[in-house]
């Protein structure tokens with residue numbers, strides 16, 4: 001999944017997705033960078049030597065890419081521009097490698113673990129797994145080479161499973177710098193402070209989500225799910241003008257992966273869904289332990 005996402009967001013083979021050896025080096029550096037991003041972005045480089053080395057590798061990689069891609073972008077019509085081209089039009093060239101690394105992290109660090117969690121929550125619950133597979137078989141019975149937006153709209157139950165997963169595994173905190181003082185419950189928060197909102201805890205408020213720890217796709221209103229309307233107490237993607245710009249793309253990636261995987265393989269889970277690790281506070285949490293699943297290819301499936 002990493003490779004296809006990189007080709008869409010940055011352009012085909014702009015990152016070394018066609019060279020196994022170089023791609024493996026990129027993946028190793030990205031993994032190290034991701035593991036310690038919260039500490040690395042706050043501490044001096046010498047404290048986290050390995051993390052700083054991986055960050056430098058990623059920045060140098062983008063230094064060689066941003067200039068030619070910015071030039072190319074000027075000749076392309078809007079529909080042919082990648083997300084990277086759009087980013088390069090908004091930032092100055094000396095900061096472009098840093099912003100590109102941020103885009104790389106935001107693109108991969110949230111939706112890829114969310115794919116893992118979605119599959120784990122579906123296949124570990126027999127009735128949910130059965131209902132998702134029945135919906136996919138009923139609405140998309142034939143084998144296919146492409147999945148359209150219209151196809152995705154026919155699967156609201158699968159989408160509810162994904163949103164319910166996002167609810168339970170959304171980032172711990174979303175930070176904001178206070179630029180103007182504001183009041184909360186009689187206290188003034190002065191400018192210059194950092195405040196945090198927590199989707200993790202908000203999504204566990206029993207007033208809005210009764211029995212909050214249970215993964216229940218049925219709690220989502222199907223009409224709202226079909227129309228892409230989230231309840232106001234759901235903010236896994238942040239809010240305001242810094243809200244996640246990749247949210248629809250991220251959800252689509254998870255939908256497509258889940259359809260392709262569940263249509264081709266019969267799954268049996270041997271472990272329950274593992275608890276989330278406390279590794280990330282600002283990104284999607286990783287699993288703390290394994291979730292063993294046996295999957296067997298279904299006969300005659302694409």
Ligand code: HEM
Pocket residue numbers: 009083102103106107108110111114166170171174175236237238239240241242243244245246247249250251284
């Ligand atoms: C399920 C998947 C995802 C989740 C849960 C998620 C969550 C978030 C959250 C919580 C933020 C911070 C929002 C805020 O500060 O209010 C964010 C920002 C961002 N996300 Fe996502 N995201 C996901 C997928 C993606 C994807 C696939 C992309 C790119 C294609 C992406 C690109 C970004 C970018 C560029 C930002 C920074 C926006 C800014 O600071 O203005 N995200 N995301």
